[in-house]
Amino acid sequence: MRLFCLALLTLFSLLSSAPVYAQGKQQDKLNVVVSFSILGDLVRSVGGDQVNVTTLVGPGGDAHVYTPTPADAKRVSEAKLVVINGLGFEGWLPRLIKASGGKPSVITASTGIKPRKLADDGHGHGDADPHAWQSVANVRAYVLNIRDALIAADASGVSTYLTNADAYLAELDKLDREVREAVAKLPAERRKVISTHDAFGYFAQAYGIAFIAPQGVSTESEASARDIAAIIRQIKAQKIPAVFLENVADPRLMRRIASETGAAIGGTLYSDSLTDEKGDAPTYIGMVRHNIKALASALTN
Ligand SMILES: [Zn+2]
Structure with a gap:
């Protein structure tokens, strides 16, 4: 009985000290x-x-x-x-x-x-x-x-x-290496897309896909009617295959550009923010993988 009490006491003290330990x-x-x-x-x-x-x-x-x-x-x-x-x-x-x-x-x-x-x-x-x-x-x-x-x-x-x-x-x-291999498989003349704001300049420099954006490097400034008209002309003249939405930007502008030019909407690129755990880009590595997959599928054909 004494042994049993001792065991119980030990168990009790272990249990009660556990939260204190975790807090520490x-x-x-x-x-x-x-x-x-x-x-x-x-x-x-x-x-x-x-x-x-x-x-x-x-x-x-x-x-x-x-x-x-x-x-x-x-x-x-x-x-x-x-x-x-x-x-x-x-x-x-x-x-x-x-x-x-x-x-x-x-x-x-x-x-x-x-x-x-x-x-x-x-x-x-x-x-x-x-x-x-x-x-x-x-x-x-x-x-x-x-x-x-x-x-x-x-x-x-x-x-x-x-x-x-x-x-x-x-x-x-x-x-x-994965990104470079994915880009290498794309036809050179199709390596160009439209994104909402100018967030992919470093990506373009590193991997050789051209990005054109109606909005500047900050989402703070809005694209002017003149910028939008210029981009629409550029999409038609250069036969740019795809337009991408962005998670941090209003999708309406891109949808309008797509409908006026016939360019496909290639999906959403994650530029300045991750998603929550259930989304497409819960981590940095997940974000880059999602983006290159979306780009590759829109630019392959
Ligand atoms: Zn940005």
């Missing part, structure tokens, strides 16, 4: 805030169980035109590390960090990549194109920057961060 673990994790969903996936892939990742602009959101909330300020104030894309993508972020009153380290994931310069639009906006993640080779640099930032913020996780980063870099190399 949770608090040990490194709090990282990221600006948008693609960075969230990259930081989770490298950080694994060592990090708590909070994404400000979640799946389906548009980081170009985001308005931070008071809850975001609270999240930033609790973060040790904030990871941003940079290249002018998150214009709203410096003010948010200041307003939060926190003192996180701010890491720019795109540091070290070769920025794609934009032509001056006549209003002094001859800046860099922020969508560097659309080239898989650039995301290698993102992952190395994220790995080093996590190590600097949390030395206790160094072996996790090194191991996860290495595994993810190998996945990226495989992905890059």
Whole structure:
């Protein structure tokens, strides 16, 4: 009987201590805030169980035109590390960090990549194109920057961060090869499409599919009637086979362009945001795979 009581007591103390243990673990994790969903996936892939990742602009959101909330300020104030894309993508972020009153380290994931310069639009906006993640080779640099930032913020996780980063870099190399092989199979004269906003410049540079977009690099500005008319002429003259919708843009403009030109709608490309887990692009790697599959099927014939 005494033995039984002892066993019961041991069991009870094990059970009651379990939640406390889990809570302690949770608090040990490194709090990282990221600006948008693609960075969230990259930081989770490298950080694994060592990090708590909070994404400000979640799946389906548009980081170009985001308005931070008071809850975001609270999240930033609790973060040790904030990871941003940079290249002018998150214009709203410096003010948010200041307003939060926190003192996180701010890491720019795109540091070290070769920025794609934009032509001056006549209003002094001859800046860099922020969508560097659309080239898989650039995301290698993102992952190395994220790995080093996590190590600097949390030395206790160094072996996790090194191991996860290495595994993810190998996945990226495989992905890059997949995209190149898919493009190589397409007839050269069909490697051109229309997308809504100019988000695929790095993809075009890296893989040799031309993208033409009525909207500029930010979704903030609307396409003018003149831009749309010019694109319609270009689709007809160059026999551009397909028009793509984007998850962060209004589909109506593209549907109109498709109906006026006879170009096919090739589906949706994911440019600046992932989907939730049930969608077509829940991870960065899933997003690139979805996009190349959609492009290949629209441009094959
Ligand atoms: Zn964009």
